[in-house]
Amino acid sequence: MKTFTFKLSNEIRIIHQEIKSDVSYCGIMINSGSRDELEDELGLSHFIEHNLFKGTSKRNAFYVVNRLEEIGGEIDAYTAKEETFIYATFLKDYYDRTIEILSEMVFNSTFPKKEIEKEKIVIEDEINSYKDNPSEMIFDEFENAVFKNHPLGQNILGNHYLIKNFNKTTILNFIRKNYNTNEIILSSVGNISPKKIVEISKKYLGKVPINKRNHLRPKKYKYIPKKITLKKNISQNHCIIGNIAPNIFNKNNLTFNLLNNILGGPNINSRLNLSVREKFGFTYSIESFFNSYSDYGIWGIYFTSESKYLNKILNLIKRELIKMKKIKLGPKQINTARNQIYSQLAIFNESKSNVMQNNAKNMILNNRVETLEQIKYKISKISADEIQSLAQEVFDINNLTTIIIKSTK
Known part of the structure; x- marks a missing residue:
């Protein structure tokens, strides 16, 4: 697909x-999320995202939602650490209607007091x-521990006490400070010409x-x-072990x-799945994850287990990390790994909704997008030496943070 970009006068x-x-598929991404909140604003980005659906200068909450729903489209939103995204899926004939309602929500929401109070309850x-839900909660606890006293550690949802104090003034002040036009992207993937998309964008966003x-x-x-243990009345133990990793701009980001x-990727043949689940049956699920932000990254391994297997799994994980530091991948292994991650990326890009969201994020961060072929070429140049060197840098057994939500049963 050929990529077209354009900048409006604002x-x-x-x-x-x-x-x-x-x-x-179309969406508006704002380069603002939970990390942009002050101490008395925790949860405000997410709260605003909810309230963008609650009425504009032209429509009340019912008609905002039904503007696309009544023609079979879908509209949704999410808040992350560094961005807020409002996006839609719709038939190609409704581009004008879609960009109109997205722009209304982002720039002309009225935030009625009644709706604000209702959304606090929600x-x-x-x-x-x-x-x-400990399988969700543990990831936020882990980020809070790794990024202690840094905005990236802030919980996206916020807390009950602060949310009760939010009002229209709080919302408008945050939007004025953080919804900056030079940090906003309209991303589109669909059956419309570049000329027409610019025309509609100028009409509603210009x-x-x-x-x-x-x-x-x-x-x-x-x-x-840090090592932190929380206790909860649940059947299984939940655990994450990991630390900081390359940020989004780091030259080693793709290598990591x-x-x-x-x-510990999604495939069954990941090293952790083979060495912990398939070999011993100690856990139903074990995986590693990597999230990279504009200034730091975070990496970890998540698993669940019965209490009698918890320490055994932690020892197996550490053994696998040490092995990756000491033993370099062979030619066949590195080639298989390259092919595997490229295939996953290609499958991901088959979803045009994924492409639309990914394009927006890349424009926010880099003001450009790379083609699959460009990424494939970069993957092909990653060496076994680079992978081993990065493992030696990040997989420091003495530098790992461990969070356990321990079963009290």
């Missing part, structure tokens, strides 16, 4: 890929539900007043490994993605 950027399909319920960002995100931080995939 510095909102557009990225579009034209495809021949009846279904199209989010309190969401927080309670999250606390009842009149938004320019509001450039004039502040930088805090970066000062010192990682200190490959290393992580070999160690």
Whole structure:
């Protein structure tokens, strides 16, 4: 797919890929998330995302949702550490309607007091539900431990006490500071010409007043490994062990993605799955993950187990990490690993919704997107020496943070 980019006079950027399909995908990404919140604003980004659906200057909450739903489309949103994304899936004939409602929600939401108060109840319920789910909660506890006293450690949902104090003024002040036009992307993948997408974008986004960002995100931080055990009335133990990793701009980012995939990626033949689950049957699920942000990355291994297997699994994990540090991959192993991660990426890109979201994120971070062929070439150049060197740097057994949610049963 050929990629087209354009910048409006207010510095909102557009990225579009034209495809021949009846279904199209479009979204607006704001380079602002939970890490941009002050201490008394924790949870505000997510709270705003919810309230973007609650009425605009032209429509009340019912008509906002039904603007796309009534023609069979879907509209959704998410809040992450560094971005907020509102996006839609719809038939190709409804591009004008879709960009209109997305732009209304982002730039002309009215935040009625009644709706704000209702959404506080909804989010309190969401927080309670999250606390009842240790497989979700442990990831936030881990990030909070690794990024202690840094905005990246802040829980996206926030807490009950602060959310109760949010109001329209709180919301508008945050939007004014963080919804900057030079940090906003309209991303599209669909059956429409570049000329037409620019025309519609100018119509609904071109009149938004320019509001450039004039502040930088805090970066000062010192990682200190921790061991934390929480107790909960659950049947299984949940555990994550890991530490900091390359950030999104680090030259080793792609190499670490490959290393992580070999160690505990989604395939059954990952080293951790073979050495822990398949060989011993100690756990139903074990996986490693890698999230990279603009200034730091985080990596870890997550598993569940009965109490009698917990320490055995931790010892097997450490043994596997040491092995990856000491033993270099052979030619066949590195070739298999390269092919595997490229195949996963190609399959991921078969979803045009994934492509649309990924394009937005890449424009936010790099102001460009790479083709699959460009990424494939970079993967082909990753060497076994580079993988081993990175394993030796990151897989320091004495520098790992461990979080355990321990069963009290």
